[in-house]
Amino acid sequence: MSNSLLLPDKDPMGCAIKEYFQKGKAAKLRVFSSQFDEDEIPVKHLFRSFEQMSALEQKALLLAKGKILDCGAGSGCHSLALQDMGKEVDAIDISPLSVEVMEKRGVKSVSNTDLFSHPAVQAYDTVLMLMNGSGIVGKVENMEKFFTKMKQILKPGGVIYMDSSDLRYLFEDEDGSFQIDLNGNYYGEVDFRMQYKQVKGNAFDWLYIDFQTLSLYASQYGFKAEMVEEGEHYDYLAAITFL
Numbered sequence: 001m002s003n004s005l006l007l008p009d010k011d012p013m014g015c016a017i018k019e020y021f022q023k024g025k026a027a028k029l030r031v032f033s034s035q036f037d038e039d040e041i042p043v044k045h046l047f048r049s050f051e052q053m054s055a056l057e058q059k060a061l062l063l064a065k066g067k068i069l070d071c072g073a074g075s076g077c078h079s080l081a082l083q084d085m086g087k088e089v090d091a092i093d094i095s096p097l098s099v100e101v102m103e104k105r106g107v108k109s110v111s112n113t114d115l116f117s118h119p120a121v122q123a124y125d126t127v128l129m130l131m132n133g134s135g136i137v138g139k140v141e142n143m144e145k146f147f148t149k150m151k152q153i154l155k156p157g158g159v160i161y162m163d164s165s166d167l168r169y170l171f172e173d174e175d176g177s178f179q180i181d182l183n184g185n186y187y188g189e190v191d192f193r194m195q196y197k198q199v200k201g202n203a204f205d206w207l208y209i210d211f212q213t214l215s216l217y218a219s220q221y222g223f224k225a226e227m228v229e230e231g232e233h234y235d236y237l238a239a240i241t242f243l
């Protein structure tokens with residue numbers, strides 16, 4: 001969980017977003033993890049239009065209503081699509097460079113804020129957490145802190161739309177059995193570190209969570225999770241309602 005704002009010299013994704021915004025192209029946004037091989041995020045993907053979004057994301061944007069918080073808004077792709085639909089959205093991100101780009105792209109209400117220190121009280125009907133939005137929770141042990149914050153900022157009856165993936169396929173053998181250490185950490189807890197050119201970010205925790213586990217935590221903290229739609233590869237969109 002990133003519990004504070006990033007400094008510009010520790011903000012590789014923001015750097016990549018800023019460069020892509022200014023030049024229409026960007027270098028590799030590299031992703032490292034202690035659990036996986038090096039990977040890369042195509043920076044262009046962070047600028048996807050409504051038509052280029054996955055069906056799950058489109059669904060979340062269509063369902064979002066009332067006053068909306070786009071949490072971890074990145075380049076502002078979802079906020080801009082919501083504004084185009086005439087919806088009212090506030091975008092937040094811990095990345096100062098992403099916030100700068102969102103302002104320039106025309107996102108009307110943007111702030112460089114960490115979700116976990118958001119001061120709003122009963123302000124939102126909808127919270128959007130997209131592109132594996134559960135990642136911002138960081139680890140399952142932060143679920144209590146996460147839902148406590150959601151109870152503060154959502155209006156009663158408000159809904160969180162969150163997408164995630166069940167990482168079980170990474171541990172599945174060909175015969176269908178699982179190689180998951182039940183005494184270890186939850187299998188969807190991952191660490192990442194990003195790099196853009198010479199700008200290296202700090203390592204951070206990122207949570208992938210299966211729907212059943214998410215539902216258990218939601219009900220423990222006064223929410224109800226429902227499956228909205230399943231994607232093509234263990235991914236899904238959940239609606240989590242504040243009861």
Ligand code: SAH
Nearest residue numbers: 002046072073074093094095114115130131
């Ligand atoms: N939603 C965007 C960006 C996803 S990347 C999209 O779908 O394209 C995740 C974003 O969440 C990053 O921009 C990161 O800076 C931001 N983020 C991570 N932790 C956060 C937190 N605690 N509060 C607010 N934003 C956060």
